[in-house]
Amino acid sequence: MMNKNTLLALGVVSAISFGASFPAFAADDAHSTPQPPRLSWTFAGPFGHFDKAQIQRGFKVYREVCQSCHSMKLVAFRTLGQSGALGFSEGQVRAIAAEYQINDGPNDRGEMFQRPGRPSDYFPLIYPNEQAARATHNGALPVDFSVIAKARTYEVGFPGFLIDIVRQYQENGVDYIHALLTGYAKAPEGFEISQTQFYNKYFPGHRIAMRPPLEDNRVEYTDGTPQTVDQYARDVSAFLMWAAEPHLEARKRIGFQVMIFLIVFAGLAYFTKKKVWADAH
Amino acid sequence: MSGPSNFKPKSAILQWTERRLPILGLMHSSFVAYPTPRNLNYWWTFGGILSFCLGVQIITGIVLAMHYTPTVAGAFESVEHIMRDVNYGWLIRYVHANGASMFFIAVYIHIFRGLYYGSYKEPREILWILGVIIFLLMMATAFMGYVLPWGQMSFWGATVITNLFSALPGVGPKIVELLWGGYSVDQPTLQRFFSLHYLLPFMIAGVVVLHIWALHEVGQNNPAGIDVKSDKDTVPFTPYATAKDNFAMICFMIFFAWFVFYIPNYLGHADNYIPANPLQTPTHIVPEWYFLPFYAILRAIPSKLGGVMAMFGSIALLAFLPWLDRAKTRSARYRPLFKQFFWVFVIVCIGLGWLGSKPAEGAYVIASRILTAYYFIHFLVILPLLSYYEKPAPVPASIADSVLGNQPLAPARVKGSR
Numbered sequence A: 001m002m003n004k005n006t007l008l009a010l011g012v013v014s015a016i017s018f019g020a021s022f023p024a025f026a027a028d029d030a031h032s033t034p035q036p037p038r039l040s041w042t043f044a045g046p047f048g049h050f051d052k053a054q055i056q057r058g059f060k061v062y063r064e065v066c067q068s069c070h071s072m073k074l075v076a077f078r079t080l081g082q083s084g085a086l087g088f089s090e091g092q093v094r095a096i097a098a099e100y101q102i103n104d105g106p107n108d109r110g111e112m113f114q115r116p117g118r119p120s121d122y123f124p125l126i127y128p129n130e131q132a133a134r135a136t137h138n139g140a141l142p143v144d145f146s147v148i149a150k151a152r153t154y155e156v157g158f159p160g161f162l163i164d165i166v167r168q169y170q171e172n173g174v175d176y177i178h179a180l181l182t183g184y185a186k187a188p189e190g191f192e193i194s195q196t197q198f199y200n201k202y203f204p205g206h207r208i209a210m211r212p213p214l215e216d217n218r219v220e221y222t223d224g225t226p227q228t229v230d231q232y233a234r235d236v237s238a239f240l241m242w243a244a245e246p247h248l249e250a251r252k253r254i255g256f257q258v259m260i261f262l263i264v265f266a267g268l269a270y271f272t273k274k275k276v277w278a279d280a281h
Numbered sequence B: 001m002s003g004p005s006n007f008k009p010k011s012a013i014l015q016w017t018e019r020r021l022p023i024l025g026l027m028h029s030s031f032v033a034y035p036t037p038r039n040l041n042y043w044w045t046f047g048g049i050l051s052f053c054l055g056v057q058i059i060t061g062i063v064l065a066m067h068y069t070p071t072v073a074g075a076f077e078s079v080e081h082i083m084r085d086v087n088y089g090w091l092i093r094y095v096h097a098n099g100a101s102m103f104f105i106a107v108y109i110h111i112f113r114g115l116y117y118g119s120y121k122e123p124r125e126i127l128w129i130l131g132v133i134i135f136l137l138m139m140a141t142a143f144m145g146y147v148l149p150w151g152q153m154s155f156w157g158a159t160v161i162t163n164l165f166s167a168l169p170g171v172g173p174k175i176v177e178l179l180w181g182g183y184s185v186d187q188p189t190l191q192r193f194f195s196l197h198y199l200l201p202f203m204i205a206g207v208v209v210l211h212i213w214a215l216h217e218v219g220q221n222n223p224a225g226i227d228v229k230s231d232k233d234t235v236p237f238t239p240y241a242t243a244k245d246n247f248a249m250i251c252f253m254i255f256f257a258w259f260v261f262y263i264p265n266y267l268g269h270a271d272n273y274i275p276a277n278p279l280q281t282p283t284h285i286v287p288e289w290y291f292l293p294f295y296a297i298l299r300a301i302p303s304k305l306g307g308v309m310a311m312f313g314s315i316a317l318l319a320f321l322p323w324l325d326r327a328k329t330r331s332a333r334y335r336p337l338f339k340q341f342f343w344v345f346v347i348v349c350i351g352l353g354w355l356g357s358k359p360a361e362g363a364y365v366i367a368s369r370i371l372t373a374y375y376f377i378h379f380l381v382i383l384p385l386l387s388y389y390e391k392p393a394p395v396p397a398s399i400a401d402s403v404l405g406n407q408p409l410a411p412a413r414v415k416g417s418r
């Protein structure tokens, strides 16, 4: 189909393109952040599902550590007990909701008031507004956690990004969060960093305003899981994946059924087509 | 759509209606009896697949609009409400979001099919131009749709693209103000984009009707690029084309479902899960993948006005293609030189797409300029020259000949053909 001239032209075009992709050619800045290591997540792949014990542990880490700064305002308490979620009973969900104080009102005297949370409520804000949050954190904003696991990623070069389609790899967000939480280090010699910032290998620009939130044995695990920063980071990342994608399990389950149906259907359609065309050639 | 039909329904009631409104006859002549060239390959199934895509976008879009709030304060949250609380809302949104990409994959294949087999040539010029209009409308629709979830890329993409119009001398700033409904991308922008995003697909549907009407008037082109000469060259649309389209469409759905169910956010940008913030510009503002080649052309030209003109010019050029490529032979099969330049052009387009995703700096810019220049040279220099200097190979005498070699047409199966 293609002959020598085409191949030559192909060669020229790809030489230009690959030349351009060579780091030395392009002004380089963001590329100096390493790619977060890829972990094996239970919810990856065609039969992925949440490890309920893991996301319960992650929820515990969230509540005991991250929650003092990060809100999760689009997540409702009731969803904790949904199928494909943390596996809490109705009573447990009600008890968890009741631990939070929710702003409500106005009542019939026209006043706002606080009351214990109900399953239909959402996780409350930590700060009344963005300005208040920034004021407490030297101008930085502790992001809301509702969709954070889908709001972060990292670049995968050629041909990796094509292989990811076939492998169904879409866990970049959680890889990044885990890497960020475990990526604190001493700033390299000569790297200027202010008093209120911390050096992190994976944060773009390496200067993050969040002080390392985790340390070994900070959260107590009752099921014998190791109480290490790495384990906490994995668990809280998995929990954040659930928070961002609460219907992940249903999606993959239905997806498999749809695939089986379509493949069988395609087979039937193929033989129908063959039969129809048999006498036309 | 092609002349009076002698279709006669069996039931008396239908005969009664048919005498007053011959709609069944129209359907019958368009989608049952309609003669299609017997040598069409699977590249010809993408017209049907495109109709399917349009239907999917309209149906899922209408359901989404029932739950979506077009306000700066509520848009992002209403999309999350759809994802979390609406029954199967996640499915509907993911189908719609990935459906746009699938639509573009199909339309690019459909367009390159036309380029390869010379489907734009006499007598299909109007059919082709209607296709270019559909393509433009699709781009406008997809662009405005992407603004609706009101994430960071929505907001900054809208800002960058609408700002382009300010480069037009004189009217530019007025147009931008009109698009924005004010002095920046804000509530009025979102609201009018929502309105237009709902409207445009129905305009596309209208142009598709014209497109298919024109198609049925002139007949389909085919891989041999020669005209239908006798009944031996064609088979009736049903069951032949329907059976083939059906199989191809299901295969396409498998591909589609792979993205929807397993990697629904792969084709999107993570940044669009960050709510829009007018005070914080993302490090790289990158449009959706299907705009990347045009984005690369835009940024390749050092002047803003020049970039805008090159970008729109690169699309407008397609409409003039029937008059740029004057070669009589349609199909690349019988045009040895054209065929090579076609494949080079495909690679150049992919190269431009890749460059569009890279920051506009260093060697990327130089490569973009070279490929942009080549894009225009292909249409403005290479194709016109080829029309005069290329010596085409002989084409088969008829479509039946091209399918069956020189054997006489036998009613039974002939080995070795599709």
Ligand code: HEM
Residues within 6 Å of the ligand: B043, B044, B045, B046, B047, B048, B050, B051, B054, B107, B110, B111, B114, B117, B119, B120, B124, B127, B128, B130, B131, B132, B133, B134, B135, B204, B208, B211, B212, B215, B219, B220, B221, B222, B318
């Ligand atoms: C919403 C988008 C579109 C739809 C639904 C659509 C639909 C169709 C259908 C059903 C056919 C007949 C089947 C076939 O031959 O593939 C067709 C043919 C054709 N389309 Fe489109 N089309 C669309 C966009 C375009 C675009 C963007 C172009 C080119 C710029 C285009 C150019 C053509 C041409 C040239 C033919 C005749 C094909 C031939 O016989 O060789 N179409 N279209």
